[in-house]
Amino acid sequence: MSRQRLPVVLSAAALVVAVLGATPNGFAAFRGVAKVALFARNAGKVSGIAASKKPKAGKLVPLGKNGKFPASVLPVAVQGPAGPEGARGPAGPAGPQGAPGIQGLKGAKGTTGPAGAVGAAGPAGPAGPPGGYGLLNLGRANVTRVTLSSGGAHSSTTAGADGFPLVAVFDASNNDLKVVHCSDAACSSSTSTTLDSTGSVGRYPSVTVGADGLGLVSYLDATNNSLKTAHCTNAACTAFTTATVVPSGGVADDYTSATVGTDGLGLISYVDGGNLRVAHCATVACSSVTSNTIDSTTVAYSSLAIGADGLPIVSEV
Numbered sequence: 001m002s003r004q005r006l007p008v009v010l011s012a013a014a015l016v017v018a019v020l021g022a023t024p025n026g027f028a029a030f031r032g033v034a035k036v037a038l039f040a041r042n043a044g045k046v047s048g049i050a051a052s053k054k055p056k057a058g059k060l061v062p063l064g065k066n067g068k069f070p071a072s073v074l075p076v077a078v079q080g081p082a083g084p085e086g087a088r089g090p091a092g093p094a095g096p097q098g099a100p101g102i103q104g105l106k107g108a109k110g111t112t113g114p115a116g117a118v119g120a121a122g123p124a125g126p127a128g129p130p131g132g133y134g135l136l137n138l139g140r141a142n143v144t145r146v147t148l149s150s151g152g153a154h155s156s157t158t159a160g161a162d163g164f165p166l167v168a169v170f171d172a173s174n175n176d177l178k179v180v181h182c183s184d185a186a187c188s189s190s191t192s193t194t195l196d197s198t199g200s201v202g203r204y205p206s207v208t209v210g211a212d213g214l215g216l217v218s219y220l221d222a223t224n225n226s227l228k229t230a231h232c233t234n235a236a237c238t239a240f241t242t243a244t245v246v247p248s249g250g251v252a253d254d255y256t257s258a259t260v261g262t263d264g265l266g267l268i269s270y271v272d273g274g275n276l277r278v279a280h281c282a283t284v285a286c287s288s289v290t291s292n293t294i295d296s297t298t299v300a301y302s303s304l305a306i307g308a309d310g311l312p313i314v315s316e317v
Contacts, residue, residue: 046060054072055072055073061073126211126212126213126264146186146187146188146190148167148169148180148187148190148192150173151171151172151173151174152169152170152171152172152178153170153171153172153203154169154170154172154202154203154204154205155167155168155169155170155205156168156205156206156207156217156258157207158207158208158209158215159209160181160209160213160215160235161209161213161214161235162235163185164181164182164183164184164185164187165180165181165182165185165187166179166180166181166182166207166209166215166232166237167179167180167181167182167207168205168206168207168215168217168219169202169205170202170203170204170205170219171194171202174197175197175199175200175201175202175222176194176196176197176201176202177194177195177196177197177201177202177205177217177219177230178192178193178194178195178202179192179193179195179207179215179217179230179232179237179240180192180193181193181235181236181237181238191236191238193236193237193238193240195217195230195237195240195242196219196221196228196230196242198221198223199221199222199223199224200221200222200223201219201220201221201222201223201228202219202220203219203220203222203253204219204220204253204254204255204256205217205218205219205256206218206219206255206256206257206258206268207258208258208259208260208266209260210231210260210264210265210266210284210286211260211264211265211284212284213235214231214232214233214234214235214237214284215230215231215232215237216229216230216231216232216258216260216266216281216284216285216286217229217230217231217232217258218256218257218258218266218268218270219256220251220253220254220256220270221244221251222253224244224247224249225248225249225250225251225252225253226244226246226247226248226249226251227244227245227246227251227256227268227270227272227279228242228243228244228245229242229243229245229266229268229281229285229286229287230242231243231284231285231286231287241285241287243285243286243287243288245268245279245281245286245287245288245289246270246272246279246289246291248272248273250272250273251270251271251272252270252271252272252273252274252300254270254271254300254301255270255271255300255301255302255303256268256269256270257269257270257302257303257304257314258304259304259305259306259312260306261280261306261310261312262306262310264284265280265281265282265283265284265286266280266281266284266286267279267280267281267304267306267312268281268286268289268304269294269302269303269304269314270302271299271300271302272291274296274297274298274299275293275294275295275296275299276293276294276295276296276299276302276314276316277291277292277293277294278291278292278294278304278312278314279291280292294314294316295316299316299317300317301316301317302314302315302316302317303315303316
């Protein structure tokens with residue numbers, strides 16, 4: 001269409017509108033157009049902007065029942081960086097103890113620690129009964145002979161608790177009882193102590209070592225025909241006690257023999273009134289005895305020992 005004809009067309013259209021508006025049909029048509037334009041086409045618009053239930057570009061979104069925009073149209077919050085850790089709060093109360101767990105595997109053995117200090121030695125126990133006797137090899141080339149008492153007539157020897165010889169000797173030159181304690185195994189040096197010198201004493205002595213490890217000597221008192229004992233109170237027997245254990249007046253001037261029983265107490269065989277008797281010491285020091293007759297026939301000499309069954313055995317002549 002040319003530009004010269006455009007004004008003519010527009011003028012014709014305006015005339016049609018004017019004519020239609022002047023007729024009843026024209027007014028009816030105009031009213032219908034107005035309804036559509038004002039109510040139908042503009043409904044849901046604000047200032048010409050339409051509404052939408054879903055967010056769309058150029059559309060209005062209505063508020064929800066709570067009077068707020070739906071979350072779908074709100075800007076998404078961006079999480080900021082984590083802030084610094086706050087101060088540690090106080091510890092809460094301890095909870096109940098849980099059930100024990102399964103025992104773990106046994107670990108490797110650790111290194112042995114250093115040895116502890118040695119404790120103090122305990123008190124020495126009582127000495128046991130004398131042991132048996134080994135054979136004496138008198139054929140040895142190095143056997144030595146030592147004079148212990150120049151006036152000795154009768155003697156008896158044993159090994160003391162210190163392992164050195166202890167010898168009981170009747171000193172016939174003075175009628176005294178002596179004891180000699182050796183300072184070494186060969187008895188190259190010794191000490192001599194007089195145990196009894198009252199009257200004629202010390203005949204036929206017999207020495208043994210009691211359960212206390214100290215010497216015990218039985219001997220005769222020829223002056224009073226009594227049986228006596230001497231008990232050493234140290235290993236060298238430089239200190240001692242003596243006792244008359246059988247004061248009957250009938251003890252023969254004959255051999256005595258002493259040993260120690262399995263109870264640790266002394267046993268002594270002797271002759272009293274022609275009867276062989278054995279006295280059992282009531283104490284380690286043998287300050288008193290009980291005596292029993294073993295043989296009532298006439299006897300002269302006896303020797304006493306402890307058998308393998310722990311009981312005394314006596315030989316006599």
